[in-house]
Amino acid sequence: LWPDDYIEWARQSKPELIRVIGEALLALAGPSRGRPTGSDLAREAARRAFVTADSWRRYPSTIVDQQQFRRLIGALGMAEALWLFLDHEYVATQIQQLSSKRRLALLLRYVARLSPADAGPVLGIPLEEVRRATLEGLDGLRSLL
Amino acid sequence: MTTPTYAIPADEQDLLGNLRIADKQHQRPDEALADETQLARARAWLSRLLVDFRAREVHTDWLCEVYQAKFRPPLLRRLCDGLQPPQPATDLRFNHHTLLAEPRVDQVLKDGVNVLPAEDVGAILLNPYALWDLADRIDNELPQHWLPLLDQVGQQIMRDWDIELQVPGMP
Numbered sequence: 001l002w003p004d005d006y007i008e009w010a011r012q013s014k015p016e017l018i019r020v021i022g023e024a025l026l027a028l029a030g031p032s033r034g035r036p037t038g039s040d041l042a043r044e045a046a047r048r049a050f051v052t053a054d055s056w057r058r059y060p061s062t063i064v065d066q067q068q069f070r071r072l073i074g075a076l077g078m079a080e081a082l083w084l085f086l087d088h089e090y091v092a093t094q095i096q097q098l099s100s101k102r103r104l105a106l107l108l109r110y111v112a113r114l115s116p117a118d119a120g121p122v123l124g125i126p127l128e129e130v131r132r133a134t135l136e137g138l139d140g141l142r143s144l145l
Numbered sequence: 146m147t148t149p150t151y152a153i154p155a156d157e158q159d160l161l162g163n164l165r166i167a168d169k170q171h172q173r174p175d176e177a178l179a180d181e182t183q184l185a186r187a188r189a190w191l192s193r194l195l196v197d198f199r200a201r202e203v204h205t206d207w208l209c210e211v212y213q214a215k216f217r218p219p220l221l222r223r224l225c226d227g228l229q230p231p232q233p234a235t236d237l238r239f240n241h242h243t244l245l246a247e248p249r250v251d252q253v254l255k256d257g258v259n260v261l262p263a264e265d266v267g268a269i270l271l272n273p274y275a276l277w278d279l280a281d282r283i284d285n286e287l288p289q290h291w292l293p294l295l296d297q298v299g300q301q302i303m304r305d306w307d308i309e310l311q312v313p314g315m316p
Contacts, residue, residue, distance in 0.1 A: 015299025039306035054313040
């Protein structure tokens with residue numbers, strides 16, 4: 001079982017996690033895609049975030065307080081939501097309309113989950129440009145949805 | 146599963162209508178907030194908008210309708226990898242479109258919307274740019290003052306979306 005603190009932190013983090021994920025999905029997809037799929041994606045992203053957090057039980061006392069746990073679970077949830085969002089059947093077809101650099105940047109960062117430093121050599125561009133291409137990819141994708 | 150439709154409550158709808166009229170007549174939306182009850186209602190609704198994306202979305206739809214203008218929410222700072230989010234193009238048909246001054250933003254993050262005078266409350270409620278930027282700052286920085294309200298909204302979303310979240314490893 002988790003340490004008692006973690007259990008309480010996890011219980012208290014659930015609503016905020018769902019809110020954070022919902023906010024991100026709305027920002028990405030807008031009402032047209034976010035409404036029909038938002039709740040299902042949010043549920044699954046949150047579930048996966050907690051599975052990852054659960055695997056951290058083997059590293060006791062690593063998370064020092066509730067605020068840090070909250071930020072951890074939020075970041076994990078966001079990463080899962082991005083993955084699920086880009087993997088969504090409709091979104092995946094729209095990604096094809098992005099330029100190859102932006103498309104690859106998005107996939108390397110959020111599907112393969114590489115850091116900008118690791119994605120840079122694959123794309124053949126410096127770190128800052130990876131960040132820029134990823135941001136432009138997300139923004140461009142929003143315009144397509 | 147379809148998410149329930151979210152709507153602006155009737156009292157808030159009336160309040161916003163009055164703000165819009167005062168803004169149109171004298172460029173002074175705060176004239177509609179002279180009464181303490183109305184000001185309190187406006188502050189409560191503004192707080193809600195800043196933490197609840199569903200409320201913010203329907204409120205923004207209303208703004209777009211009354212000003213016959215367009216607004217595209219900015220990308221969240223959380224999604225920008227440390228870069229400045231691209232700013233949405235400003236539609237000048239919105240009567241209010243400048244961001245809140247940084248010292249005011251800091252005050253709101255720290256102490257909530259009660260620090261704002263009626264003039265600012267009225268203007269922000271009619272300004273999608275300031276509204277979404279301030280909301281994003283709260284979402285990104287999670288200031289202590291806002292945590293209880295963020296939790297409340299999260300619980301409401303879980304109920305509305307019928308989400309029962311079982312945490313693995315928990316008894």
